[in-house]
Amino acid sequence: MTELIIPAIISCIIAFFTVYFITPPLIKFLQKRNLAVKDVNKKDHTMVVRPGGPSIIAGIIASEIVLYYFFQLNEILAIMITSFIAFVIGYTDDRKVMGGWFKPVALVIASLPIILLGTYDSNLAFPLFGAVKIPILYFGLIVFMIPITGNTINSIDVLNGVASGFMVIASFSLSIALFILQNYEMAIISLPLGFVSLAFYKYHKIPSKIFPGDSGALTLGAMYGAIAIVGHVEIIAAVALLPAIINSFLFLSSMKRIVEHRQIKGKPVDHTEDFRLQATSDKTAPITLVRLILAAGPLSEKQVGFAIFKLAIFSGILAVITAFMMRVPI
């Protein structure tokens, strides 16, 4: 067990402190270059720098290299390369505004390392009922999983601290599930994602000092998707991600097409006089999770963020229950 505990502790410390120490100089660097956007949910014209993706990917790569030194598993390489490709795609979108289809299509490339390194098992495991082998379906799942998780996390990055805070809850739930399933190596490999998100949350929480940008959100989402496939916990990962999936689902079902947020004319949410958030009655605006939360009345940005975290904790608990159910086949 010691051979697992030591790498786990070292990688978690490296993941957390790499992001913790790199982010402040990154903020200064971005401020100097004037790479800032307006925080639309603040009364005064607050400008927040972006992207925070470089510090997130640094934390992931540093911690996973340490884990590779100890375990030498292709699974670690697949997760690292997938996350890095997603970072490059996101960074490209941060620097140059690309079309709505760019990220979903480009993220398919990010799933290639998982296929090329053969770090998947085409048995899809379900709770209570066991596994089913449908190779063609599973291949499609690998190809679509990374674009879905990447864009899902990106689409929930709408309020201060939500994307990173949500990722903390979802990724730790996934790690707990992996421990329950006694997949200890994968559980340890997944832990840095939670610690990277936690360290970034310190700077991203309300009031944000930095936004993750597409590079940060896609990196977190792609790593999460890669862990799900490589760790054979696709269903559990989907359950832990349900609030974010609902957000994407509501958005797509109301817009009926893949479209960038900046291309939408209708506003789903606006502000009251005291700058709380309120749902609009604009029929051209997409239905989102935030709009649904605000349907009962105006709330502050912090309150909406905590409402999303409560939903994330609820689905995290469902994910852990699902993991227990995996161990009790009918």
Add this chain to the structure above:
Amino acid sequence: MRIGLFGFLFVMWALIIAGGGILVTVLGPFSISGYGDFDLLTSILKAIIAIILVIVWILVLSKLKNWIFKKEIKS
């Protein structure tokens, strides 16, 4: 308001479990013999049925979403 969303999450989860049950118990053992070891045709057919199940899942959720959202606005 939030009870509705928690309920929506729970129904999504229950549908995932039920869908998994259908996949494993009904679709899993299903096969067409006589098409070689890999049995590509069976795999394609299973994949198509699984995709149809996902579409049904989305449709059910879509109806549920409309019901919850309308109820939230009324309250």
